[in-house]
Structures are given as C-alpha cells and as structure tokens.
Amino acid sequence: MSREKLLEVQDLKQHFRTGKHSVVKAVDGITFDIYKGETFGLVGESGCGKSTTGRSIIRLYNATDGDVKFRGVSVHGKKSKDDLRIFNQKMQMIFQDPYASLNPRMTVMDIVAEGLDINNLAKTPKERQARVHELLETVGLSKEHANRYPHEFSGGQRQRIGIARALAVDPEFIIADEPISALDVSIQAQVVNLLKDLQDKHGYTYLFIAHDLSMVKYISDRIGVMYFGKMVEIAESDELYKNPLHPYTKSLLSAIPLPDPDYERTRRRVEYDPERDNDKSEEPVFREVKEGHWVLCTSKEFEQYKEDLVE
Template identity: 65%
Template structure:
C-alpha cells in the first residue's frame, strides 16, 4: 500500500454538517461537523453504532441530502455548490451508491436488464440497442451472474444476487467513486465475503474508490485501507486499518474493537472486554463537551465543558479525545 503522501486526494470532507429540523424548537444533528479525506483508489471504512450518523454522512457526501454547513470537495469541485443540469449529470455519473437493502433499492416492475441499463440510457452511453444489451451482459458477467438473468425481475433472486445487481447498476456508468452503505449487513454471513471479494476485485480492475459504511468491524478491516469511527454525529478517530486495530486511541474505538470476535480461542478467552454502559444519547439533545463522556470510563471534568479538538496524535492517526491533549 502506498504511503498517504504519495496518494492523490479524491474527496475532502470539511466540517460537514447535516441537521434535520423536527419542529420549531427541535433539530436533529445527524452529522455535526466531520472532517476527513478519501484518497484515489482506496477504501475508506466508516463505522459506528446504529444512529451515529454514518449513513447520513454518506448520503450528504453524495448530495442525496443537501449539506446544512461545511464542504465536500470531489476532485477539487465543491459537491454542494450550485450546479447546472449538465454539471449535475456529470457529477452523478462519477459518484454512485450501493444501498443496504438490495430489494428495496431495485424497482420490482423493471427487469434486471433495464435496471442495470438505466444509467446507460440516462447518460447516453450506448450507441445502439445491441451495444446496450452487450454492455448489460458484460456487467452481469463481471458480478458473477448469467446474461439470462437480465430478463428476470428482482423478486426472483436471492439477497446476495440482488446486491450483485446493485453493484452492476452502480458500475454501469463507469464511476470513479462509490458509496457502499452497509452493502452486506442484510446478507447471510456466507454471502457477505463473496460480495466483499467482488468489490475488492472490481476496485483493482476499475481503479475505484470506495466509502464503505458498516457496523461490522471485522469485515471493515478486511476491505478498508483506512477507517473512520463515528459517534453521535462526530468523528472520534481516523487511522490506517492496521494502526486502528493494533492501537485504538479513543475509548469508544477500544470498546467497539474489544467486542470483535477473534479466531484464536486462547486470546479470545484472556482478552479484556470493554462494556459501554448506558444508551446512546439523542442527537436532538447531545451531551455538552465530548459526546461520548456520558458512557466513557475515562471521563474527566473537562469532558463535560470542552469539546475535544480533532487533531493528529501521531502520523496519519487522528483522534478527538482529551486524553491525548498535552
């Protein structure tokens, strides 16, 4: 793997916020000021408990949601700047999404052939009907399906096959960047590895960049070059996959990783489990200071009053925690 200095930034996420107005007095702060970069050709894993804001972050980066504040730069172009219809069309071609529920994201009234070809039609990427069909057949083959599958409907497939169709649809317009929003969480464990391996192979073949959103930290380690940990709308930690799993800095990351099963029974039996007490606070009224302090075993007085600074603790390893202040 190349060092980060040698890599070229594809995305820069700068103090991104996405708030939802629930009423005149209540605002849900789903994403509340996150910053990180994604480099060309890498997989950036974004993890955290349900409700931490990771899926909202992915959709805001994609401009499926308009940002409340902050900036997303894609190849130096501000995603949320005002764009003409032509600019939006070009942008949408370069950024695609694979959704969590492959059945809900596929139109049940369309054949698989037409679902995959939808992007090809919108962007005028086929020169004729035969060219369109050949492109669809090639895409089906790339994700491990037969060309005969193109004439069937989504309900005729298993969950794993539907997710392959979702991947083929995302690839149809030759994007540079794909947001994979919990793409394997709805699948059987035996199928999850197959889908991840397809994604890894396609990344090499097509020089793709992924934002891989998940809560399964063991699978995230398998696919990600770098990993970001989110808690209640904020980034807690970002590091290379190896560094994060070998030396997690944030107490929340430490607790999450202590729950990941290890294949060695001796190590599994002797290692310490860190139990996070209490429930996740509401993003409508998050705690003052550090958002994790109400559940943190190391909470100090400063944690209630001062929000921890997002800083590089050591090379390429970022953390927001008062334990690492000078």
Template identity: 75%
Template sequence: MEQEKVLEVKNLQKHFKLGRSNIVKAVNDISFDIYKGETFGLVGESGCGKSTTGRTIIRLHDATGGQVVFNNENVHGKKSKKDLLKLNRKMQMIFQDPSSSLNPKMTVMDIVAEGIDIHNLAKSESDRKMRVEELLETVGLNREHATRFPHEFSGGQRQRIGIARALAVEPEFIIADEPISALDVSIQAQVVNLLKKLQRDYGLTFLFIAHDLSMVKYISDRIGVMYFGNMVELAESDELYNNPLHPYTQSLLSAIPLPDPDYERYRKRMAYDPAEHDTSEEPVFREVKQDHWVRCTTKEFEQYKKQLEKN
C-alpha cells in the same frame, strides 16, 4: 510521491429538525480525505451518522454546513442540470437493502441500464444489451438473468445487481452504504471479495460504510470511527486495530468475536460511557502521531501520546 485526493470532506454538518425546536445533529463537523484507489472505511453503531454522511456526500441530502469537494469541485455548490448529471456519473452508491433499492416492476436489464439510458452511453439497443450482459458477468451473474425480475433472485444476487447498476456509468468513486448488512454471513465475504476485485480491475475508489469492524478491516486501507455524529478516531487499518486510542474504538474492537474458544472464554466486552471521560474542555480532532487522529481534549491528547510511546 503525494497521493491524489479524490474526495475532501471539510467540517461537514447535516442537521435534521424534528418538531419546532428539536434539532438532531446527525453529522456534526467532521473532516476527512479519501485518496485515489483506496477504500476508506467508515464505522460506528446504528444511528451514529455514518449513512447520513455518505448520503450527504453524494448529495442525496443537502449539507447544513461545511464542504464536500470531489475532484476539486464543490459537490453542494449551485449546479446546472448538465453539471449534476456529470457529477452523478462519477459518483455512485450501492445501497444497504437490495430488496428495496431495486424496482420490482423492472427487469434486471432495465435496472442495470437505467444509468446507461440517462447518460446516453449506449450507441444502439444491441450495444445497451451487450453492456448490461457484460456487467452481469462482471459481478458474477449470467447473461440470461437480464430478463428476470428482482424477486427471482437471492439477497446476494440482488446486491450483485445493485453493484452492476452502480458500475454501468463507469464511475470513479463508489459509496457502499452497508452493502453486506442485509446478507447472510456466508454471502458477505463473497460480496466484499467482489468489491475488492472490481477495485483492482477498474481502479475504483470506495467509501465503505459498515458497523462490522472485522469486515471493514479486511477491505479498508484507512478507517474512520463515528460516534453520535462526530469522527472520534481515524487511522490506517492496521494502526487502528493495533493501537486503538479512543475508548469508543476500544469498545467496538472488544465486541469482535474470534474463532478461538480460549480467547472467547476470557474476552471482556468494554462499555463506552462518555461521562467517564475528561469534560474540562470541548474535545477537538488532533493528530496524535502521523496519520492517526483522535477527538480528544488537551489532557487526553497527552495521555494518548504517552500510551503510544509505551507500545
């Protein structure tokens, strides 16, 4: 049975102009699909363009080129205010820093209810209150927290408030932009487990953006690896970990520590230097094996195929 596509990203570009002539190609011609009910992980080091990709998908940035298609609708097409509201209800975002993404002057009640108010989802004031309190309990907080302000909570609790705010409008698709990077390690797993539970309970589809490959593997069905605005590898989570082909993916995986002293004693960190690789032609995204894509030249493509045959 063919999977239902929720999101199609086609040759997406987002360029920023710095000064008169300097152009930064933050997102440079990337393509991928996300299917209903899955979590697609997008990873890479800081500055690779992954957060810009997420923000361009949800239209916080206008695309320089390419298309974003959500439920067969062009996200960046010309839209009326009514159409934009409808789109914004179906696509929501959880931001990286819960401290700066929550208005410090608003109570938790008003923060979570903001989307409910905009989309007129509550029938009455009591219905509004009930919806917010239920959402707080859903994300592991208490009803009593509704009257408090953001500064009264820990980082993990603030991120739960951000998750409740995203859920308030009953979205289909959520972009989680580094939702755990600002949290203590002990809290990160709790937030990721909450997202997994919400996905099961509500049938949500996620784009999970992060730089921590070990956490991305835990939550994601498929993973795309970005390097300087380009998608360099894309595969199912286990496949990417077991058979990383692009040298940059290999370098990221080599940096992951394991709770094994013997392994750590001999672990070698691989450095990625693009200058060491084939420059005879412009690399393109190619399917090396079914559902495993790598950005490579023709020569590298043949090498990767032989490498997979040996494994």
C-alpha cells in the same frame, strides 16, 4: 510520493428538525479526506450518522453546513443540469437493502441499463444489451439473468445487480452503504471479495460504510470511527487495530468475537461511558497523535495518547 485527494469532507454538518424546537445533529462537523484508489471504511453503531454522511456526500441530502469537494469542486450548491449529470456519473452508491433499492417492476436489463440510458452511453439497443451482459458477468451473474425480475433472485444476487447498476456509468467513486448487512455471512464474504477484485482491476475508490469492524478491516486501507455525529478517530486499518486510542474505538474492537472458545469464555468487553471516559476540562478537537492517526481529544488526552502508543 503524495497521494491524490479525490474527496474532501470539511466540517460537514447534517441536522434534521424533528419539531418546533428540536434538532437532531445526525452529522455534527466531521472532516476527512479520501484518496484516489483507496477504500475508506466508516464505522460506528447504528444511529451514529455514518449512512447520513454517505447520503450527504452524494447529495441525497443537502448539507446543513460545511463542504464536500470532489476533485476540488464543491458538491453542494446550485449546479446546472449537465454538471449534475456528470457528477452523478462519477459518483455512485450501493444501497443497504438489495431488494428495496431495485424497482420490482423493471427487468434486470432495464435496472442495470438505467444509467446508460440517462447518460446516453449506449448508442444502439445492441450496444446497450451487450454492455448489460458484460456488467452482469463482471459481478458473477450471467446474461440469462437479464430478462428476470428482482424477486427471482437471492439477496446476494440482488446485491450483485445493485453493484452492476452502480458500475454501468463507469464511476470513479462508489459509496457502499452497509452493502452486506442484509446478507448471510457466507454471502457477505463473496460480495466484499467482489468489491476488492473490481477495485484491483479498475482502480475504483470506495467509501465503505458498515458496523462490522472485522469486515471493514479486511477491505479498508484507512478507517474512520464515528460516535453520535462526531468523528472520534481515523487511522490506517492495521494501525487502528494495533493502537486504538479513543475509548469508543476500544469498546468497538473489544466486541469483535474470535473463533476461540477459550478466549470467548473469558473475554471482557470494554464498555464506553462518555461521561466517565471523556475529559470535560476543555472542548475536544481533532489532533494528529501520530502521522496519519487522528483522535478527537483534549490537550491532556492528547499527551496521554502519545504515551499510550505502541511501536
């Protein structure tokens, strides 16, 4: 049974000019698809381009090159005001900093209702209030919180407000840009479980961006690994953990701590050195080593990776 492609990213590039002759290639030609109802995890170290990828997909940045298609329609390029309104309704973003992303001068009622107001989704003030109260209860808050301001909440509660705001316009696709990195570990699990529960109930599709591979594995169906603007590996979550092929992926996985003191005392981290670990004989391209398991590699590395696969 074929799955429905909701988002197609095709050779996306996002370059920033930092001087007269200097260009930072934050995203440098990445390609991947996201299917309806799944969670696609995007991981990599800070500065690898994963957050820039999310912001380019949702048009916060105009792409330098390549294309992003949502339901077969290109995201970038000129759009009418109505087309943009519909696009912004179908695709929402949860930001990393749950305080900076909320206007401190607005009440929670107005923050959550902002999308309702822009899209005329509430016909009367009573309907608007009822919808905000429903959204707050959906994310584990109460209607009594509606008249408070962001500074009156904890970090986890603020992030729940951000999630409620994203859900207000009933989106199909949500980009969660490191939504738990600013939260305490105990609160991280609560927010991730909330996202999973909402997906089970409403069928949301997520792009979940993070650098914590263990948390990404828990929430994601498939995972893409980025390194310096390039996508180096894509596979199903369990497959990536069982068969990490690219040296950078192995390096990330080796850094995950386990609650085992004996193991931690002897654990040896795999250090990734691109000069040492990459074949320089030809330009690497994205190849499918196994159905659904893609790796950026040369033809020689491709043959080696096929031999390294564990059944």
